[in-house]
Amino acid sequence: MSEHFITKIEIKNFKCFENFKAEGFKRVNLIAGKNNVGKTTLLEALYINANGSDENWFLNAIFKATRTRDNFFVFNNILSGSIIKFYQTLFTIKSRAIKNHQLNNSNEILTNQKKVYFSFTEKFTGLQINYQLDTNKYKENVSLATIKDLFKSDDVLLRTDENVLLSRPIGLNNETINEYYGEVQKLDREDELNTILNYFDFNIEKFKIMDKEPKVWIKTLEDYLSITQVGDGVKKLVNIFVSLYRVKDGLLLLDEIENGIHYSNLDALWRLIINVAEEQNVQVFATTHSKECIESYARVAKRLEEEQAVEKDSIAFMEMGRNDENQISSIIYDSEAIYELSTQNQEIRGW
Amino acid sequence: MVKIIVEGDGDRNLIEELLKHLAKNEQIPKYNFQSLIIHMGGKKKLLNGNDTKYIKILTPEVRNDKIKKALFLFDCDFEEDDQKCNGMDNSKKCFEKLLEKLKWDIPVDYHIFDRNLDYFLIETIKDKECYEHFDNLIECLEVERIKPNKKPIAKLYKDLYPYPKFDFEDQRFEPLKTKLTNLFEKETDDNITSN
Numbered sequence A: 001m002s003e004h005f006i007t008k009i010e011i012k013n014f015k016c017f018e019n020f021k022a023e024g025f026k027r028v029n030l031i032a033g034k035n036n037v038g039k040t041t042l043l044e045a046l047y048i049n050a051n052g053s054d055e056n057w058f059l060n061a062i063f064k065a066t067r068t069r070d071n072f073f074v075f076n077n078i079l080s081g082s083i084i085k086f087y088q089t090l091f092t093i094k095s096r097a098i099k100n101h102q103l104n105n106s107n108e109i110l111t112n113q114k115k116v117y118f119s120f121t122e123k124f125t126g127l128q129i130n131y132q133l134d135t136n137k138y139k140e141n142v143s144l145a146t147i148k149d150l151f152k153s154d155d156v157l158l159r160t161d162e163n164v165l166l167s168r169p170i171g172l173n174n175e176t177i178n179e180y181y182g183e184v185q186k187l188d189r190e191d192e193l194n195t196i197l198n199y200f201d202f203n204i205e206k207f208k209i210m211d212k213e214p215k216v217w218i219k220t221l222e223d224y225l226s227i228t229q230v231g232d233g234v235k236k237l238v239n240i241f242v243s244l245y246r247v248k249d250g251l252l253l254l255d256e257i258e259n260g261i262h263y264s265n266l267d268a269l270w271r272l273i274i275n276v277a278e279e280q281n282v283q284v285f286a287t288t289h290s291k292e293c294i295e296s297y298a299r300v301a302k303r304l305e306e307e308q309a310v311e312k313d314s315i316a317f318m319e320m321g322r323n324d325e326n327q328i329s330s331i332i333y334d335s336e337a338i339y340e341l342s343t344q345n346q347e348i349r350g351w
Numbered sequence B: 001m002v003k004i005i006v007e008g009d010g011d012r013n014l015i016e017e018l019l020k021h022l023a024k025n026e027q028i029p030k031y032n033f034q035s036l037i038i039h040m041g042g043k044k045k046l047l048n049g050n051d052t053k054y055i056k057i058l059t060p061e062v063r064n065d066k067i068k069k070a071l072f073l074f075d076c077d078f079e080e081d082d083q084k085c086n087g088m089d090n091s092k093k094c095f096e097k098l099l100e101k102l103k104w105d106i107p108v109d110y111h112i113f114d115r116n117l118d119y120f121l122i123e124t125i126k127d128k129e130c131y132e133h134f135d136n137l138i139e140c141l142e143v144e145r146i147k148p149n150k151k152p153i154a155k156l157y158k159d160l161y162p163y164p165k166f167d168f169e170d171q172r173f174e175p176l177k178t179k180l181t182n183l184f185e186k187e188t189d190d191n192i193t194s195n
Helices: A039-050 A055-067 A083-092 A094-101 A144-151 A174-186 A190-200 A232-246 A263-279 A291-306 A335-343 B009-024 B052-063 B088-102 B117-123 B128-141 B151-160 B171-184
Strands: A008-014 A017-023 A028-033 A106-111 A115-123 A126-132 A139-142 A164-167 A204-210 A213-218 A223-226 A251-254 A283-288 A315-322 A328-334 B002-006 B037-039 B069-075 B108-113
Touching (some): A017 A328, A028 A039, A028 A263, A028 A291, A039 A106, A039 A251, A083 A144, A164 A232, A174 A213, A190 A204, A190 A232, A190 A263, A232 A251, A232 A263, A263 A283, A291 A315, A291 A335, A328 A335, A335 B052, B002 B009, B002 B052, B002 B171, B009 B069, B009 B117, B009 B171, B052 B088, B069 B088, B069 B171, B088 B108, B108 B171
Parallel strands (some): A028 A283, A028 A315, A164 A251, B002 B037, B002 B069
Antiparallel strands (some): A008 A017, A008 A106, A106 A115, A115 A126, A126 A139, A315 A328
């Protein structure tokens, strides 16, 4: 495994995690668990941690990792996605912040790669952000003015580490797909995308960017359709495909990977992810609720290892649950164990 | 959750059927019982605390409170085949060693089939008259002399009847039924109970 891969994580006081530890991650990691055991939060913690070597990246990562979910604050009035508005909200809606953010608690997200500490503290003058990142000294009492100064403008582009992607179930917008597809073109991998699209739906022949819009050629129509006009599974596949090539040597975080994908296509999807992750040296973390998705993952991983198509011991499966003290807990199984569990029809979707 | 640890597929099928029977009689709650039964691939592996299924699956599941109670089911087998772990006394000794090795801090129970599962199945099939014929066949073919257990006959019966008609009301099922019913009761401080 590559040196840049995250193999262990420790999370303290971040959202639902009070004191969580997990060790044994590999190149490709599938995570399952019941509702509200922190699967998505784990991806967010990984995302924030991976952006922890630059303060601009870090503040953006906190914004990106939390703004699409209503766990920290109320975002209904933030339509523009401006990071300054996000932090304005953070600094003004104190009561909500106190309730949801365990104010004054120190948040820690530590991996074998980076250390990130941060806290939101209420003082007489208002909320303060304190944080310490992997390569920086401790930043104390960061105010809104400081953040404005840091980002210079209200409409600053949300910049994070380009080799770290957090993919929500909603997927990428067209502009981002266009940008990422450039990497696929650079590597001449357009045919591979067309092949797997055709496998997903024999009526789809070709993917193309036309007038800055991602489109697919539909055989029966003899015309191109925007991918927003075809099924969610096709759009999801395109998202995953272009993202894998975009984050070479990086980290790809896929939330609810099975959404929109028919079970009969899951083997092809996992074969793509596991193969390209190795080829592009990408570490992948994906979450799921689906037993079929886990079984497919176990089956494909075993087959690829037997075919020696991928390195041995490069696959892990993490099951999350709660222990007797109601704390979030996890078990990480290797490819041999997850194959055994799935073939014996054991319960592996959390406890 | 509870976990039932058995030797092989045959045990798994029997226990699943028996659990369905108990659930039908409302003695235990309904569940996807297959997911609670794991087979280890033979008695040797079941009694080996270093087996990968213990190390990679079952012990981590116990440590993380996924498995809260366990029941082990295995054959007594014949002492002449293996003097170390076969026969009732040796089987119990080997099982105690397994528990020492595993160091699980959950309630654990076990049930050892007299001789083996095949005898148990043949002796408890619903069609009692068939059983007499089985005995005649065994005698006629000198099965006991050639291979001193009923595996070949049990295999023949299972080949002919993939879904055997077990007589779960047979008294010989009672000890096993009690252990299974106890397993699904709320956790108690009981640890190891005798067979």
